Amino acid sequence: DPAAPVDPAEADDFLRACYAENPRLGPVEPRLAIVRAQIAATGTYVHTPEELGHGAKMAWRNSSRCIGRLYWRSLVVLDRRRARTAEEIFSLLVRHLQVAGGAAPMSRLDATAGPPVERPPGTIRPVISVFAPAVPGRPHASVWNDQLVRYAGYVTEQGRRIGDPRNLAFTRAMEALGWKGKGEAFDILPLAIETPHEGVQLFDLPERAVLEVPVAHPEYGWFAELGIRWHAVPAISNMRLSIGGINYPLAPFNGWYMGTEIGSRNLADADRYDLVPLVARLMRLDTTSESTLWRDRALVEINRAVLWSFERAGVKISDHHTESARFMAHLRNEEKAGRQVPADWSWIVPPLSGGATPVFHRYYHEADLKPNFYLDAPARARAAGCPVAH
Amino acid sequence: DPAAPVDPAEADDFLRACYAENPRLGPVEPRLAIVRAQIAATGTYVHTPEELGHGAKMAWRNSSRCIGRLYWRSLVVLDRRRARTAEEIFSLLVRHLQVAGGAAPMSRLDATAGPPVERPPGTIRPVISVFAPAVPGRPHASVWNDQLVRYAGYVTEQGRRIGDPRNLAFTRAMEALGWKGKGEAFDILPLAIETPHEGVQLFDLPERAVLEVPVAHPEYGWFAELGIRWHAVPAISNMRLSIGGINYPLAPFNGWYMGTEIGSRNLADADRYDLVPLVARLMRLDTTSESTLWRDRALVEINRAVLWSFERAGVKISDHHTESARFMAHLRNEEKAGRQVPADWSWIVPPLSGGATPVFHRYYHEADLKPNFYLDAPARARAAGCPVAH
Ligand code: HEM
Numbered sequence: 177d178p179a180a181p182v183d184p185a186e187a188d189d190f191l192r193a194c195y196a197e198n199p200r201l202g203p204v205e206p207r208l209a210i211v212r213a214q215i216a217a218t219g220t221y222v223h224t225p226e227e228l229g230h231g232a233k234m235a236w237r238n239s240s241r242c243i244g245r246l247y248w249r250s251l252v253v254l255d256r257r258r259a260r261t262a263e264e265i266f267s268l269l270v271r272h273l274q275v276a277g278g279a280a281p282m283s284r285l286d287a288t289a290g291p292p293v294e295r296p297p298g299t300i301r302p303v304i305s306v307f308a309p310a311v312p313g314r315p316h317a318s319v320w321n322d323q324l325v326r327y328a329g330y331v332t333e334q335g336r337r338i339g340d341p342r343n344l345a346f347t348r349a350m351e352a353l354g355w356k357g358k359g360e361a362f363d364i365l366p367l368a369i370e371t372p373h374e375g376v377q378l379f380d381l382p383e384r385a386v387l388e389v390p391v392a393h394p395e396y397g398w399f400a401e402l403g404i405r406w407h408a409v410p411a412i413s414n415m416r417l418s419i420g421g422i423n424y425p426l427a428p429f430n431g432w433y434m435g436t437e438i439g440s441r442n443l444a445d446a447d448r449y450d451l452v453p454l455v456a457r458l459m460r461l462d463t464t465s466e467s468t469l470w471r472d473r474a475l476v477e478i479n480r481a482v483l484w485s486f487e488r489a490g491v492k493i494s495d496h497h498t499e500s501a502r503f504m505a506h507l508r509n510e511e512k513a514g515r516q517v518p519a520d521w522s523w524i525v526p527p528l529s530g531g532a533t534p535v536f537h538r539y540y541h542e543a544d545l546k547p548n549f550y551l552d553a554p555a556r557a558r559a560a561g562c563p564v565a566h
Numbered sequence: 567d568p569a570a571p572v573d574p575a576e577a578d579d580f581l582r583a584c585y586a587e588n589p590r591l592g593p594v595e596p597r598l599a600i601v602r603a604q605i606a607a608t609g610t611y612v613h614t615p616e617e618l619g620h621g622a623k624m625a626w627r628n629s630s631r632c633i634g635r636l637y638w639r640s641l642v643v644l645d646r647r648r649a650r651t652a653e654e655i656f657s658l659l660v661r662h663l664q665v666a667g668g669a670a671p672m673s674r675l676d677a678t679a680g681p682p683v684e685r686p687p688g689t690i691r692p693v694i695s696v697f698a699p700a701v702p703g704r705p706h707a708s709v710w711n712d713q714l715v716r717y718a719g720y721v722t723e724q725g726r727r728i729g730d731p732r733n734l735a736f737t738r739a740m741e742a743l744g745w746k747g748k749g750e751a752f753d754i755l756p757l758a759i760e761t762p763h764e765g766v767q768l769f770d771l772p773e774r775a776v777l778e779v780p781v782a783h784p785e786y787g788w789f790a791e792l793g794i795r796w797h798a799v800p801a802i803s804n805m806r807l808s809i810g811g812i813n814y815p816l817a818p819f820n821g822w823y824m825g826t827e828i829g830s831r832n833l834a835d836a837d838r839y840d841l842v843p844l845v846a847r848l849m850r851l852d853t854t855s856e857s858t859l860w861r862d863r864a865l866v867e868i869n870r871a872v873l874w875s876f877e878r879a880g881v882k883i884s885d886h887h888t889e890s891a892r893f894m895a896h897l898r899n900e901e902k903a904g905r906q907v908p909a910d911w912s913w914i915v916p917p918l919s920g921g922a923t924p925v926f927h928r929y930y931h932e933a934d935l936k937p938n939f940y941l942d943a944p945a946r947a948r949a950a951g952c953p954v955a956h
């Protein structure tokens with residue numbers, strides 16, 4: 177219940193873990209006393225920047241569904257707790273995408289992102305922007321979109337689908353709020369930012385915020401002509417970050433893509449871009465029987481195209497074999513650190529060639545450890561196009 | 567605890583379900599009274615052939631890990647409760663493989679298998695042979711092998727692996743009992759049958775009991791030269807069948823293969839026949855980087871080869887797309903029948919192109935419903951080559 181006062185036991189647990197893992201923060205006892213007093217007096221407390229930073233990293237480390245956790249220590253945490261207006265939030269989300277490296281080079285970016293190193297665009301960095309915490313019982317700012325960059329979905333009068341069908345309802349909700357897309361296959365949706373005082377407002381992402389990669393295939397020339405593209409930065413924007421009893425309802429985060437997310441799901445699922453039958457036809461595969469494995473063959477080529485195109489464009493991406501090997505390394509690291517790794521098999525195992533990855537061949541510890549990220553029902557409903565969910 | 571007397575409540579539950587699903591069996595109450603009296607007097611009771619038959623079908627229907635359950639009603643149940651000696655058991659296991667269709671045509675088979683229809687070998691039928699139930703507190707017959715047909719595994723003096731590494735320890739256990747394999751890649755292991763009075767005895771499966779398929783590829787001529795083969799009937803032989811509180815420790819069952827079991831696991835796993843690197847080399851794929859997806863490409867071709875070879879040989883097999891679609895049909899059927907389908911996502915989703923199958927995109931009801939099949943620790947240990955497990 178985000179309206180309830182902070183649970184002092186949860187604050188305690190978090191602070192003890194945080195300070196134990198970071199000896200440079202000093203002894204935890206004095207801090208515990210302050211926090212207990214703050215909670216008793218106000219129902220909540222305020223994280224220091226160090227607590228916020230480490231708490232966010234712990235939340236990533238505890239994300240059972242994430243295969244990419246090896247680099248959890250490297251998360252760039254942008255403290256945006258003071259932003260209030262939709263304008264402010266919007267410009268900080270644009271910054272987020274830039275710091276993540278999906279666009280302008282680092283040198284043009286703000287100091288909280290670390291030293292301004294000159295980097296080519298495409299060197300994606302894991303970043304989280306943490307906005308104001310929820311105050312018990314009061315409304316809070318939120319972004320309706322489930323990811324910062326998403327493509328619109330349309331149905332023509334003839335019933336033909338254009339764009340990403342996943343976002344059909346959300347696109348309609350944006351249209352109801354006055355937005356108008358070009359009606360093409362890869363129209364970037366506006367950000368719908370809602371604040372307690374301003375209601376919901378739409379913002380178009382500027383070009384400098386969105387790096388995209390045209391998808392071509394190393395061998396099949398016709399692939400490029402399909403006009404497929406995908407954006408470089410997957411940034412989930414509707415999950416609540418929960419640290420030590422404090423909830424951050426707006427805390428968008430991103431990593432880099434694992435190729436299968438694009439090649440085996442976004443471009444391939446029948447209720448997404450559904451490219452498998454088309455690519456199979458263009459590959460001239462025998463589709464008269466499932467047992468020719470035409471689906472599997474087309475799927476592998478779509479995935480090859482994605483990886484090859486990102487690499488050619490110099491945009492960071494990783495394949496599922498590499499990311500699986502990294503996750504195995506993460507399991508070893510964490511075991512050495514004396515921590516269990518909560519993991520959800522069905523999310524960790526990649527959707528392509530599952531059995532060929534080492535992560536397939538074992539069981540995992542299933543647990544809901546905090547800090548963590550949570551998707552609340554209203555947030556899910558808003559991203560699904562429901563404009564009245566709260 | 568297989569030594570404990572039958573739980574009357576479990577017997578009750580089973581009988582009520584069994585008679586409710588089979589109105590032709592008449593009212594359950596008189597039967598319940600008899601069974602309760604039998605349990606009270608002897609600690610156990612005896613299934614009628616109908617109860618045994620339907621109970622075995624229910625056990626299949628409740629197998630959470632099995633994608634092949636659409637045809638649960640068609641299970642051929644062979645009542646072998648009277649067999650006692652190892653010789654008897656062995657000849658009935660040979661019959662099992664023949665009835666399953668992995669070998670001689672039906673006409674030569676016994677009457678319990680149904681009318682002797684002339685069928686070509688390769689028309690695999692789902693079959694279970696149910697041997698004597700465990701009597702509380704007394705030893706029982708068992709088959710050490712985890713499947714009726716398995717290939718031996720060896721390590722040469724130079725450390726090279728030959729055959730199926732999965733069965734290395736079991737092969738050594740067979741050698742310790744006097745068996746000697748040819749030392750080739752596809753030597754069929756003997757059946758190790760243990761009875762209370764005779765100890766363990768080894769039996770070689772006659773050729774007529776084992777149908778095998780040489781694996782070739784529809785396009786790559788070199789594939790046939792690898793000398794790969796696989797057997798037609800996957801028959802699990804070390805799981806305990808539990809029906810209404812009665813345990814059948816020896817109740818081998820088989821379906822037909824889903825191609826990925828052979829192509830993505832048995833022939834592909836690094837700790838099995840490990841064909842992926844070899845096939846990738848012969849396909850002349852670029853293996854210098856994971857992102858060329860050479861593993862995925864080789865894997866698809868191994869799977870194509872398996873399906874194509876079985877089909878060419880006229881041996882029943884199904885691909886994972888077809889089997890997934892059937893499982894979706896099963897879910898619909900069962901819903902109509904008012905039953906929940908217990909299912910284990912990580913076993914149901916195929917190890918190849920998981921995301922491209924409909925079974926991937928949903929959650930399942932997880933439950934341990936009875937009747938069911940269970941793998942006991944001693945059975946697991948014996949199949950893993952431990953000769954003293956009991
Ligand atoms: C660094 C590169 C990263 C990679 C390669 C990666 C990979 C993945 C993948 C493949 C998934 C499954 C997505 C799906 O099937 O829809 C996932 C889920 C997730 N990841 Fe990561 N990730 C990365 C970074 C991060 C970061 C920085 C965070 C948070 C700070 C994070 C938190 C999560 C969470 C919470 C989920 C579950 C999302 C949900 O429930 O829908 N990941 N990740």
Ligand code: HEM
Pocket residue numbers: 622625626629631632633634635637641692693694819820821822823824827884889913939
């Ligand atoms: C008719 C065709 C059948 C097909 C295509 C099929 C398919 C499968 C597959 C793919 C698995 C997973 C195997 C693995 O990953 O190791 C499985 C597991 C299983 N199946 Fe089936 N099956 C069939 C028939 C049967 C029958 C007749 C029974 C029992 C009467 C059965 C009971 C089970 C059980 C108990 C498991 C789990 C085995 C374990 O825990 O290792 N299946 N099945």
